[in-house]
Amino acid sequence: MTVQALRQPPAGDATKPLDVERIRADFPILTNVRPHGKPLVFLDNAASSQMPQQVIDRLVRYQTHEHANIHRGVHYLSETATRAYEQARISVQRFLNAREDREIIFTTGTTEAINLVMHGYGRRFIGAGDEIIITYMEHHSNIVPWQMLCEEKGAVLKVAPIDDSGELIVEEYEKLFNARTKFAAVTHVSNALGTITPIKHLIDVAHSHGVPILVDGAQATPHLPVDVQALDCDFYCFSGHKVCGPTGSGALYGKAALLEKMQPFKGGGDMILSVTFEKTTYNTIPHKFEAGTPPIAPMIGLGAALDYLSAIGMDRIAAHEEALLAYATERMLEVGGVRIIGTARHKAAVLSFYVGEVHPHDVGTLLDEDGVAVRTGHHCAQPVMQRFRVPATARASFALYNTHAEVDALVAAVVKVRDMFA
Amino acid sequence: MDSKQLYQEVILDHNRKPRNYGKLDAATHSSEGLNPLCGDHIWLHLHVNDGTISGIAFEGQSCAICKASASMMTAAVKGKRVEDAEGLVGEFRSMVTGDLDVGAQPNHLGRLGVFAGVKDLPSRVKCAVLPWHTLHAALTSQQTTSTEGDQDPLAPGT
Numbered sequence: 001m002t003v004q005a006l007r008q009p010p011a012g013d014a015t016k017p018l019d020v021e022r023i024r025a026d027f028p029i030l031t032n033v034r035p036h037g038k039p040l041v042f043l044d045n046a047a048s049s050q051m052p053q054q055v056i057d058r059l060v061r062y063q064t065h066e067h068a069n070i071h072r073g074v075h076y077l078s079e080t081a082t083r084a085y086e087q088a089r090i091s092v093q094r095f096l097n098a099r100e101d102r103e104i105i106f107t108t109g110t111t112e113a114i115n116l117v118m119h120g121y122g123r124r125f126i127g128a129g130d131e132i133i134i135t136y137m138e139h140h141s142n143i144v145p146w147q148m149l150c151e152e153k154g155a156v157l158k159v160a161p162i163d164d165s166g167e168l169i170v171e172e173y174e175k176l177f178n179a180r181t182k183f184a185a186v187t188h189v190s191n192a193l194g195t196i197t198p199i200k201h202l203i204d205v206a207h208s209h210g211v212p213i214l215v216d217g218a219q220a221t222p223h224l225p226v227d228v229q230a231l232d233c234d235f236y237c238f239s240g241h242k243v244c245g246p247t248g249s250g251a252l253y254g255k256a257a258l259l260e261k262m263q264p265f266k267g268g269g270d271m272i273l274s275v276t277f278e279k280t281t282y283n284t285i286p287h288k289f290e291a292g293t294p295p296i297a298p299m300i301g302l303g304a305a306l307d308y309l310s311a312i313g314m315d316r317i318a319a320h321e322e323a324l325l326a327y328a329t330e331r332m333l334e335v336g337g338v339r340i341i342g343t344a345r346h347k348a349a350v351l352s353f354y355v356g357e358v359h360p361h362d363v364g365t366l367l368d369e370d371g372v373a374v375r376t377g378h379h380c381a382q383p384v385m386q387r388f389r390v391p392a393t394a395r396a397s398f399a400l401y402n403t404h405a406e407v408d409a410l411v412a413a414v415v416k417v418r419d420m421f422a
Numbered sequence: 423m424d425s426k427q428l429y430q431e432v433i434l435d436h437n438r439k440p441r442n443y444g445k446l447d448a449a450t451h452s453s454e455g456l457n458p459l460c461g462d463h464i465w466l467h468l469h470v471n472d473g474t475i476s477g478i479a480f481e482g483q484s485c486a487i488c489k490a491s492a493s494m495m496t497a498a499v500k501g502k503r504v505e506d507a508e509g510l511v512g513e514f515r516s517m518v519t520g521d522l523d524v525g526a527q528p529n530h531l532g533r534l535g536v537f538a539g540v541k542d543l544p545s546r547v548k549c550a551v552l553p554w555h556t557l558h559a560a561l562t563s564q565q566t567t568s569t570e571g572d573q574d575p576l577a578p579g580t
Contacts, residue, residue, distance in 0.1 A: 036424070359485035361460055362429070365543060369426045377460065391461020391483075420434065421486075 018312070018320045024401045026052035026308075038371030041406045046191055046219060046350055046397030047375050048241045051305070055245060058304035062297050069293055071270055085296055088303025089286070092251045095306040096236060097227040103259065105252040105289045106299050110218040111141040113237030113252035114185070116289060117214055118145040120262035121235075122183065128154035130182040133211075135160045135168055135197070136387060137190040140380040142216045146185060155182070162387060166193035166342040173202065177209040184213040188220035192381040192395070193342030194325075194350030196224070203233050212258065218242055222399065223321055223348040225314040228253050240298060244399075245305030249298035252289075259285045266291040309400075317400045321349040324398045328407045335411060337418050341393050349398035352379075355414055358421045360394040366420070367394070370413040425543055429486065432536045436490035441497045446479040454566040455482075455556030462488045462549055466556045473504050480556075485549050491537060492553035498534055504561055510534070511554045517541070518550050519575050544576060551575050 024030055027050050033040045042050060062084060068077035070085045086101070093101045107113040122145075126132065132146050136159055150157050158181075160173035184206045188199050199215060206213040214235035217226060221238040228236050235258070240249030254262075264271055264282055268291035273281040282288045309317065328351050332338050341352040355363050364376035375395045378385045385391060396410055446467035455464045462484040469477030478496045495514075499507040513529045516522035517538055524535040540550045548569035559567035569575060 359461070361485045361546065361549065362487065365425050365487075365546060366429065369424065391463075420429065421437070 016316070018316055018400065020320070020401065020403050023052075023312070024403075026054060027401050028053055028056075030401060035371045035373070036369055038369075039409075041370075041372040041409045043396040043398065043402065043406065043410060044373045044375045045222065045399035045402075046242070046379075046395065048247070049222060049244050049399050050401070051244055051246070051301075052308055054308050055301050055304045059246065059297055059301045062300050067297070070296055071287070081296060084300050085294075088300045091303035091306045091310075092253075095221075095226070095310060096251075096253050097229050098253050099229060100256060102285050103253055103256050105254065105259070105286045106294055107237070107250045107252050108248050108295065108298075109239040109241070109250035110139075110216060110237045111239075113235075113250060114141055114214065114216065115145050116252055116265040117185075117235050117237075117254070117262075118149050119265045120289065121212070121258065122146070122149045123152070124261075124263050126153055126155050126182050129180060130155045131158050131176075131178070131180045132156070133158045133160060133173070133176050133181060133184040133186075133206075135173065135186050136162045137166065137168070137193060137195060137197075137381065137384050138185070138187055139191050139216065139218065140382070141218075142185050142187060142214075143383070146183075156180075159383075160186075162195075162384075165344050166190065166195045166384075167344045168195070168197050168202075170198060170201065174205055177205065177211065181209055181211050184211055185216070186213065187216040187218075188226075189217075189223065189348045189350075190342070190381070190384070191219045191350070192352055192379040192384045192393070193344065194347040194352070194397075195342060195344040196220070196346040196348055199233075200231055203231055207232065219348060219350070224318050234258055240302035240305065243302075243305050243309060245302040246295075246298040248295040249302035251302070256285060259289070262289075264288050264291065268292045312400065320400060321398050321402075324402055324404065324407060325349050325351065327404055328396065328398070328410065331407060331411045332414065335415055335418060338414065341388050341390065351396045351398075352393040353396070353414075354390065354393060355418050356421060358417060360390075360392040362421075363394040363414075363417055366417045367410070367413045370409070370416070372410050372413045374410075425539065428536065428539045432494075433486045433490040436493035437486040440480075440489055440493040442479050442493070442500065444479050444481055446477055449477075449479075451560040451563070453556050453560035453564060455552045455559070455568065456566060457548060457552055457568055457570045459570050460485070460549065462552050464488065464492055464553060464556060466492075466553065466560050468557075468560050470504060470561070475499050475502055475504065475507055480553065484552070485546075487540065487546050487549040488552050491550045492556075494534055494537075495553045495557065498532070499557065506530070507557065508561065511558045514554050515551055515575055518547050547576055548574055 066080045068081045070082040089104050092104045158176045212234040215233045217238040222243050236253040241247040271291040337356040339354040360376040377392045449467035450470045451468040464482030466480045480492045518540045520541040552569045555567045
């Protein structure tokens, strides 16, 4: 087999809108699959997005021409694999505009990244009586690790409330800070509501109290340009499979000075410089946090996915999705009986909704019959569901490859559900 | 039968006009069925006299599949001996998990056979089974039950 030239992503011209049909041609699953004989209308991107051929090709090339263990051997393949893996780290660094590549720790996703900070920073620096601030709209993965830490250390979890539109009540967030506050962990975009939080302000407030802050960027990275230096956040994390990359990939950005102060999360190979039975010296960052053989191929795929999105341009993707969300919101509200959960002024491409009194699981099953894939359930954000007094919602979430025609298909399917239960 | 037909022919009717919906005075047996993850939450009340289910009622908030299953279940077991009702619990569960082919294997499900299509909706099996687990719980004096977590009919190891 010869090495094939990788397909180039569509060239990014910041002044032009997306050529969505050309982008769709990069995603084989969109035409390969016809659920129940219908065209696939994939609107479950907030759960996991699809992968373009460029990333699939990159994975195949790695596995067919480059695979060996990294950071180990002196042989050709090990060095090739190591180079590809470290190149992916640079792709992440560029995507987030981090100052240095050693500030990028590869993780299996956002959940592992948050757990890494909880173990590495939280368990070392947070103690009894200290306070940690989160918000009401966090995903379970940005609630549960901090609860576990609080339980272990006797620390206290403080939760900043949201209003009826799903916006964070910023004054209440500000009031939670005091001398006992030792950490804050907030989302950039709510996965259940789509709310874009005023993240720069939230970071500045934390810093004005000398408090380090982690940003959960799992739902922001697919939709918005992110610049961690401009944000000045201490930690930023996201998942590869939500940015058109493979499952099992993801990253934590952390300021070098903080990462160096932290204790390792996992012990094992690659995270050490020397080991004797008396004493082990840890490796430098980022390797200190990457014990054991990592998921090499997924991380290389992540790098390819970020290069793909960057070539198109996150600004253009954001503009396309903003137009789609506005169109979908308008069309859905025209359907009598539809209620939208989450009406913040600034939203990313997420539309949570209720059709009359129909249970979201019934909505999801019936939309699926028409080929429309939406997520139904509590979206791993049960406090948000409790806040809006619903057990669950149906959620349509958009990606760069979704079209206005797909919004029309969603609306037509929703009308059928409404009429069926009328 | 695809899921749209299932909804149109059975579920919508019972969803609009659930049979035996409400409370039951002086129930001899009661139980609560709760699936916290999906939000289905029902209560079941029974009159059991001399080993026969003489009265039954259910109430709660749930999806249409759960509500229709509960409605048809109450109609099916009313007047039945407890052991026959327990037999239906097992058969219904086997049917929707794909272990019982109602067209080919002997069973007592009758009209309940319309729920066979639920086996093709794996994420909805727990919705259809919840009322039946709740019936079994009521008959065996358990206050509450579920079809999520370790009681999920499709969980690994079951």
